[in-house]
Every structure is written in C-alpha cells, then in structure tokens.
Amino acid sequence: MFKLFKRIEKFPETAKYKKGDYVNFRYRDDLYFGYIFSASLNSEGKVLYTIQLAGQCPSFIENYKEENIIGLKTN
Secondary structure (H helix, E strand, C coil): CCCCCCCCCCCHHHHCCCCEEEEEECCCEEEEEEEEEEECCCCCEEEEEEEEEEECEEEEEEEEEEEHHECCCCC
16 A cells, blocks of 8 residues: 655764764854764765754754764763
8 A cells, every 4th residue: 555665864884973972062152962863975075964953843953074073972
C-alpha cells in the first residue's frame, strides 16, 4: 500500500563531532551551546555542521565551520 522511506544521511567520516554531541561555540559575540544536528562537506573538503539551538521551538545555525567550534559541552 504505502511505503515510507527514511532518508539516510551520510555523516562525514572526517567529522570531529558526531550527531547528538553538545558543543560550545561562539555566535554573534556570545558563547552558546547546541546540539549537532547534521554535517556535510563543502567543496574544499572541510566539515560544515548544522547546529540546533533550544529544544521545544528550535532554531538552526547552518554551515558552521568545524574549526570555529570550541569543544564539547561539559557539566
């Protein structure tokens, strides 16, 4: 009858951070933490991330460079 297909996203093997990691980063001169939502490679072979901010009504920062991420969020 109906077939549902799940879109399979390939996460780059060279990515330092994995999907679901909470990371610290600077955005508009403030320090934020967010959730790694997805990643891709640009034409130069560098990893770009989509980072999710907030939870219930999320916003996304797309094409954020890996070298600009400060590190994993610690408690």
